[in-house]
Amino acid sequence: MFLPPPRLTLEQRSQMLQKFWAAEPVVSPITGRSLRTFYVDRAFNPQVVMVGQGREHYRFDQRPRQIVYSQGHLKTMIRSAKERANPVCPQDFQPLVSKRTPAVRFPVEWDWHFVCPKCLSFGSWQYTDKADEAAKKPAAPKKEAPAFHDETIPLPKRMEMAKDGDLFLKLYAAMAQTDCTACGYDCEGYAKALSTGAEKNFTLCVPGKQETESLLKQLLTGAGLVK
């Protein structure tokens, strides 16, 4: 039987990938049958591949890998969207596809959904009137992030701000500051892990690109943690 390569919506693709990363079975939106799924792990262009029957098969570029946006990211995205600026994906800076629907119980407010067309990361925000209250109540005494923890400050300026700090602080300043978790930590956590030697791989900051990577290497070499 000939099955034309189906065209799926961004939403469908994002959901299929979410199932894959959650280690749940993925069913074909076309045939309703399970797909065989696997991850092609390679430095250049890693992909998730899903194979169905006949010619049905899908490939998802996964550099960077799909994430679910945090509440903090969503707040920033909604702010941009409201200011008619294009919200972008914190991992690869692709303009996001945003959808807003009227909030169910609050007709003047909106619920939001964002999907990245490149890495298929996504996140949803439901408006509640509790949001501001919750924000006012500090959940845990979280220490203030350093002033350089702001992705809009260029790298040289951030390094200047951290110049009197220790290795950890300098590594922290070298990160892209989006807390996107693509490295498997937040920015602070990744810097800490590198500074203690617990993490050896300094190439994990996806949004920092070559700029961050070179600087991390330089700092770690200077400290004798990388040869």
Ligand code: SF4
């Ligand atoms: S250090 Fe990690 S969390 Fe921070 S921007 Fe880079 S990849 Fe994202």
Ligand SMILES: [Zn+2]
């Ligand atoms: Zn993305």
